Amino acid sequence: MSKEQMNRAIKVGVLGFGGLGQAASKVLAPKQEMILVAAADKQGYIYNEAGLNEDACIDVYYQQGSVGYLEPNGTLSHNSIEELIQKAAVDGYFLALPNLPNTFMADVARLFIESGWRGVLVDALKRTSAVEQLLELKEELLAAGITYMTGCGATPGLLTAGAAIAAQSYAEIHRVKITFGVGIANWEAYRATIREDIAHLPGFDVEKARAMSDEQVEAFLDKTNGILTLENMEHADDIMLELAGICSRDRVTVGGVVDTRNPKKPLSTNVQITGRTFEGKISTHTFTLGDETSMAANVCGPAFGYLKAGVSLHRRGIYGLFTAAEIMPQFVK
Incomplete structure (x- = not known):
């Protein structure tokens, strides 16, 4: 430079x-x-x-x-x-x-x-x-x-912005569904991120996940074969789309699968926006991220x-x- x-x-x-x-x-x-x-x-x-x-x-x-x-x-x-x-x-x-x-x-x-x-x-x-x-x-x-x-x-962020743009095709938004797949070779490279994901699992919260030692995280991941399956997460995509006037937050769902032992994504990350057009048609836009792009x-x-x-x-x-x-x-x- x-x-x-x-x-x-x-x-x-x-x-x-x-x-x-x-x-x-x-x-x-x-x-x-x-x-x-x-x-x-x-x-x-x-x-x-x-x-x-x-x-x-x-x-x-x-x-x-x-x-x-x-x-x-x-x-x-x-x-x-x-x-x-x-x-x-x-x-x-x-x-x-x-x-x-x-x-x-x-x-x-x-x-x-x-x-x-x-x-x-x-x-x-x-x-x-x-x-x-x-x-x-x-x-x-x-x-x-x-x-x-x-x-x-990425989510919130890239996928939320994609949903905001895709929403323009519709007169009313019925549902925004975000599904992510993350693959990392070694969880220790993203310790804080993995702890934040664990905090979303049933039986956990932010403080409990934060208090886990690295050894406890390792032991937990051993039980799940390194896979974290996350559903109905508390993700700010909902409030962001609500603030933007696109839909109420209860119409937004976020979930996904994180593989902490394999860099290959367990599934493709995507956002689906379902709505009604001004002609009365119900349709879904899907924006899918390339599997080769990392978290x-x-x-x-x-x-x-x-x-x-x-x-x-x-x-x-x-x-x-x-x-x-x-x-x-x-x-x-």
């Missing part, structure tokens, strides 16, 4: 450097319109206005447990997010953080509001109740000069597309809270 391109590029930070955060850094690496300059995890952070080397960040995270160990720009800290907000000149952050406990993302949003920082925040939140907490901060985000894009991963590709790609759209809004003085069903993402070159 030339110096001129670097100056024009959107400067991005990634909070959380587990599986999703690492994938996000790889997605950004070849981009010309965005440059990764900051990253944080539980134990530290790294900031370099000239850009980060994603391979070096990933290597040190695996070897020592934190990007804070990477010389010369890493810093070890137990207040990594707060310190990075104050230190880094960043246009927007992707919050690749586990929402465990269920209040965590709203708490992080409050950190940004209280810090006086202005810019764009993007999350890939799953739970309806977590998005409801952010809705309570809508006026505060607006007043703080923050443009916050929520539910901008990381379908989460991080849209997240940065929404971040670019958020930067466009922010530069026009448009602040507050928006969802993936309200704003079109912009492709990041």
Whole structure:
């Protein structure tokens, strides 16, 4: 990237450097319109206005447990997010953080509001109740000069946006059914994501899943042969489509199958939108994602597309809270 391109590029930070955060850094690496300059995890952070080397960040995270160990720009800290907000000149952050406990993302949003920082925040939140907490901060985000894009991963996110577009064929929406298939070779690469999925299973909740040790998760996955089958999940696609005026949330269902031991998807991810046309016909649109696209590709790609759209809004003085069903993402070159 030339110096001129670097100056024009959107400067991005990634909070959380587990599986999703690492994938996000790889997605950004070849981009010309965005440059990764900051990253944080539980134990530290790294900031370099000239850009980060994603391979070096990933290597040190695996070897020592934190990007804070990477010389010369890493810093070890137990207040990594707060310190990075104050230190880094960043246009927007992707919050690749586990929402465990269920209040965590709203708490992080409050950190940004209280810090006086202005810019764009993007999350890939799953739970309806977590998005409801952010809705309570809508006026505060607006007043703080923050443009916050929520539910901008795969589901909610890419599939919710697909449903919002497909709904235009109909006079009335009867049902939106989202079914996802996720395949990962090793659950430990996405520990927080898998814990969040376990929290949706009968007999579990967010706190119980959060409290499980890695050994307990392993033992549970042994019982299910590595397969998690999820039905009628509390997924924010419902509130996002309701807020967009497309249908009431009780007409939206989300479920799927996660294979934690095989990178091949156990089934194709799709969204089906059933409705009545103005001629009185009942029909269903189906939008199916390619089986070769990974969870990381379908989460991080849209997240940065929404971040670019958020930067466009922010530069026009448009602040507050928006969802993936309200704003079109912009492709990041």
